[in-house]
Amino acid sequence: MPTPTLAEVPMSDGSLPVGVERREFDGTERLATRGEPVYGEPTDGEWRAWNPHRSKLGAMLALEMETGLSGGESVLYLGAASGTTVSHVADFAGPTYAVEFAPRPTRDLLEAGAPRPRLFPLLADARKPETYGHVVESNVDAIVQDVATRGQARVALENRRFLDDDGRLLLAVKARSEDVTREPAGVFDDVCATLEDGYELLEQRRLEPYHEDHLGIVARPR
Structure with a gap:
């Protein structure tokens, strides 16, 4: 269809x-x-x-998920790529730390950040938060995660250390990045079960029609 x-x-x-x-x-x-x-x-x-067809967070907002974002909050964005979504975030949020692992999109991210004084691009691996812990402020209000890698729940758990006790995790899970051979529903169940080691899940929603085989999750730290 x-x-x-x-x-x-x-x-x-x-x-x-x-x-x-x-x-x-x-x-x-x-x-x-x-x-x-x-x-x-x-x-x-x-x-x-x-x-919203190019932005998982945009899709979550378009689908009226209760993200907890009110504007002006501090944000840690994991998987910033070339800055498509995180540039929108920095337009309405407070300090926005944008973590991207690949050098090529990071160059584009730097360009997106040039006119945005609240956007701080970081060339780093979201799976290794100790490499940027000295830069990111503690107790950020929100973590936005869009990392296309196996172990997406583990990335969220590793970065939980930065999130305020009343903060929100806004996670877009890409099923095919976890296991291309499995049905997405089973992948999503496993990711949610792993997340519950450190988060209380508040809302879950498939991101169709904007993104196929993606699940949007809103959670807060336990």
Whole structure:
């Protein structure tokens, strides 16, 4: 079945962080933040559209998951890649630490961060938080994780040390990165069971129609 277009997936007036709005671009209501464009997204003055088909967190917001984000919070973003999503986060959040392992996308991430004084790109491995623990502040308000690797739950558990006791983990689990041979539902069950070693799971939702075989999870530390 073809993926629905943005116009075919209406978004209602659910709660959004301050600094994120639903605005009209070319006749279609879309999420948007204020900031310099990064990936060729449509703009309207200082506002730029946030494409949930290219952003797991954008999909979570479009699907009205209760992320706990209110705007202005400190964020540790794991798996920042070239900055598509984390640039939107830095548009509305406070200090935003963006961890990316691969040098090539990190160069693009640096460009995305240049006009964003609250965005701090870090060339580091999210599986080894001790390598950036001296840079990231303790007790961040949110961890946003989009790391396409085996052991995604373990990455979240290893980085739990940075999260405030009342903070939120916003995790996008990619089933095919865990095990391409298994059914996604079984993979998601295993990831959730592992996460419960350190987190209380508050909400889980498949991210279709925006991302196939992905699960969005909202959790808080135990």
